[in-house]
Amino acid sequence: MPLQLASKRPQTGLLRDPCTNSNYYDFNVIQTQLNLNVSFETKLLSGTVTYSLSFANHLVSQLTLDTSYLTIKSVTVNEQPLSYTLHPRFEPYGSPLEINLGQVDKKFQVSIDFSTTDKCTALQFIKGDTGPYLFSQCQSIHARSFFPCFDTPGMKSSYAFEISSPLKVLMTGLPESCDEVNVYKFKQPIPIPSYLVAIASGKILSAPIGPRSDVYCEEPKIDQCQWEFEQDMELFIEVAEKLTFKYEWSKFDVLVLPLSFPYGGMENPNITFATPSLLCKDRSQVKVLAHELAHSWAGNLVTNCSWEHFWLNEGWTVYLERRILGAVAAVKAKQQGAEDYELQGEKVRHFSAFLGIGEFCQSFSDLPQEATSLVWDLKGQDPDEFYSRVPYEKGFLFLYHIEQTVGIKAFDEFIPFYFKRFRYKSIDSFQFIDLLYEFFDAKVLDTIDFDKWLFGTGLPEIPKFDTSLVDECTTLADKWVESFKMGDESQLKSQFSEKDLVKFNGNQHLVFLNDLAEKLEGLDVDAKLVRLVAEIYPFYSRSENFEIIFSFSKLLITFGKFDESDTVVQRFASWLHTVGRMKYVRPGYKLLSKYISKEFAIKTFESTDIYHPICKSLVRKDLGI
Ligand code: BES
Numbered sequence: 253m254p255l256q257l258a259s260k261r262p263q264t265g266l267l268r269d270p271c272t273n274s275n276y277y278d279f280n281v282i283q284t285q286l287n288l289n290v291s292f293e294t295k296l297l298s299g300t301v302t303y304s305l306s307f308a309n310h311l312v313s314q315l316t317l318d319t320s321y322l323t324i325k326s327v328t329v330n331e332q333p334l335s336y337t338l339h340p341r342f343e344p345y346g347s348p349l350e351i352n353l354g355q356v357d358k359k360f361q362v363s364i365d366f367s368t369t370d371k372c373t374a375l376q377f378i379k380g381d382t383g384p385y386l387f388s389q390c391q392s393i394h395a396r397s398f399f400p401c402f403d404t405p406g407m408k409s410s411y412a413f414e415i416s417s418p419l420k421v422l423m424t425g426l427p428e429s430c431d432e433v434n435v436y437k438f439k440q441p442i443p444i445p446s447y448l449v450a451i452a453s454g455k456i457l458s459a460p461i462g463p464r465s466d467v468y469c470e471e472p473k474i475d476q477c478q479w480e481f482e483q484d485m486e487l488f489i490e491v492a493e494k495l496t497f498k499y500e501w502s503k504f505d506v507l508v509l510p511l512s513f514p515y516g517g518m519e520n521p522n523i524t525f526a527t528p529s530l531l532c533k534d535r536s537q538v539k540v541l542a543h544e545l546a547h548s549w550a551g552n553l554v555t556n557c558s559w560e561h562f563w564l565n566e567g568w569t570v571y572l573e574r575r576i577l578g579a580v581a582a583v584k585a586k587q588q589g590a591e592d593y594e595l596q597g598e599k600v601r602h603f604s605a606f607l608g609i610g611e612f613c614q615s616f617s618d619l620p621q622e623a624t625s626l627v628w629d630l631k632g633q634d635p636d637e638f639y640s641r642v643p644y645e646k647g648f649l650f651l652y653h654i655e656q657t658v659g660i661k662a663f664d665e666f667i668p669f670y671f672k673r674f675r676y677k678s679i680d681s682f683q684f685i686d687l688l689y690e691f692f693d694a695k696v697l698d699t700i701d702f703d704k705w706l707f708g709t710g711l712p713e714i715p716k717f718d719t720s721l722v723d724e725c726t727t728l729a730d731k732w733v734e735s736f737k738m739g740d741e742s743q744l745k746s747q748f749s750e751k752d753l754v755k756f757n758g759n760q761h762l763v764f765l766n767d768l769a770e771k772l773e774g775l776d777v778d779a780k781l782v783r784l785v786a787e788i789y790p791f792y793s794r795s796e797n798f799e800i801i802f803s804f805s806k807l808l809i810t811f812g813k814f815d816e817s818d819t820v821v822q823r824f825a826s827w828l829h830t831v832g833r834m835k836y837v838r839p840g841y842k843l844l845s846k847y848i849s850k851e852f853a854i855k856t857f858e859s860t861d862i863y864h865p866i867c868k869s870l871v872r873k874d875l876g877i
């Protein structure tokens with residue numbers, strides 16, 4: 253390891269996660285049993301969590317767990333009631349639950365009876381399309397508001413779940429047969445951290461999308477879900493296995509949630525949660541499933557030991573996601589008889605990188621400096637507030653840089669080596685670098701400035717990607733910019749038509765729209781001319797692809813000089829009430845606030861109740877409410 257970097261390695265491996273109140277480093281969890289009762293009437297969960305523990309450190313006599321807005325009813329140790337203290341809440345980490353263990357053997361069991369409260373941040377009880385619906389979202393530090401736990405990615409446990417609910421239940425894990433009515437059992441034999449525990453309950457149906465994959469959804473959208481995903485799901489898994497090793501979780505199922513789900517996807521093992529905005533009718537968003545699948549190795553087998561090293565989860569996942577997308581494109585090109593199928597696959601990988609890095613650069617100026625390094629200092633901070641494209645794209649660029657330095661063939665051998673070495677464990681960035689030095693020639697690695705990559709802030713150097721699939725899009729954007737500069741409306745109308753777009757796929761439209769927006773920045777273009785884009789390309793106003801709707805509206809609202817009564821603005825405001833994915837919601841309200849008015853943004857935000865608590869609290873901060 254380079255000397256400079258070594259000096260930043262923490263002296264003790266113990267207190268690695270500043271975002272938990274638990275003394276997780278004093279214990280090993282042998283198994284966790286979570287029994288719950290779902291009440292759609294009270295909108296609460298109640299139940300018992302039982303930890304089978306052993307000491308990692310014999311000197312301790314106290315166990316502290318994370319809780320947040322939970323009611324604690326009783327605590328037993330080896331079935332004997334014991335005293336405990338629920339400490340006052342302190343933000344953003346909640347109320348530590350301190351349990352006096354008394355005299356116990358090396359191995360013991362702690363059970364806690366608890367219930368959630370209406371302030372719970374992990375759960376949302378909502379009205380789904382066909383009835384009441386419950387779902388959870390625990391990453392980053394919300395599991396503590398679902399059940400008392402070691403809420404750190406640094407601690408893993410196998411789980412057994414037993415849930416009683418009047419409606420079908422899905423959870424992280426494999427279903428087990430159960431004779432009791434309205435009782436659902438699951439086993440998760442692979443040790444997982446608390447943030448991957450997930451639950452959903454509602455009138456949920458399923459349809460196959462591959463030999464080891466089903467999609468779950470409420471009835472009205474189930475066929476659409478199947479169509480959107482069935483072509484790619486198994487191919488994704490097969491190529492991912494070639495890059496790494498066998499998929500260890502048995503099944504890869506997907507649950508498409510109601511629209512308030514705040515993320516694009518969440519890699520809950522066995523049951524990836526996904527936003528309904530993936531149902532764009534052109535299969536262009538199935539790439540989100542490639543991403544969540546890649547987490548089956550990056551994040552779910554090898555986990556960041558604290559959110560300070562979050563890039564290890566997301567950077568590696570984006571790296572694998574792009575390898576998967578490239579490999580699948582190569583397989584398809586080969587099936588169609590192309591001789592240069594490998595090259596075509598590589599072009600698709602580069603296209604994906606170009607698109608992602610473009611979005612990343614655009615979002616960069618909004619970020620506080622300290623959030624732009626790969627490794628973060630999160631003492632006292634809420635990791636959700638550090639969330640941005642940085643761990644994804646800078647993380648990807650770092651791994652791509654290593655790949656280019658050592659050569660892709662050698663890096664391909666490192667990938668399974670890394671995931672096998674650290675599977676079932678939680679690691680930090682230093683352990684990753686150590687393994688690089690174990691595997692590759694130090695002289696080659698020493699050319700990489702690891703210190704700058706991990707701790708440096710700001711944008712990294714962006715390499716040249718193959719732009720063959722991008723060029724058609726940016727050429728069209730250039731043509732528009734030239735015509736805008738000439739300022740002649742009738743010439744513009746004769747020069748462009750919807751035919752310009754026929755060759756583009758869903759993601760190429762995005763490159764065109766984002767590139768045009770980027771090129772217009774700083775130019776003083778007549779707003780009337782910008783509005784013509786909507787007239788000449790009505791395809792964009794009709795699109796059901798959420799990515800396109802967002803990028804197109806952003807272009808128009810940024811440069812079209814509209815006020816709140818214009819239909820473009822009204823439509824966008826209404827659209828914001830049909831989507832809960834934060835990727836659109838947060839920048840959407842910022843856009844309204846900046847280009848229409850802060851009052852209008854707040855009024856629009858406050859006139860709906862669809863958003864998830866995590867999303868609500870972040871938009872409130874964004875808008876200064
Ligand atoms: N694990 C993340 C979602 C997440 C991150 C939730 C941090 C809470 C805190 C998931 O895998 C993800 O990255 N989703 C992306 C998908 C995209 C990169 C394809 C999203 O939601 O946009």
Ligand code: ZN
Pocket residue numbers: 543547565566569
């Ligand atoms: Zn991810």
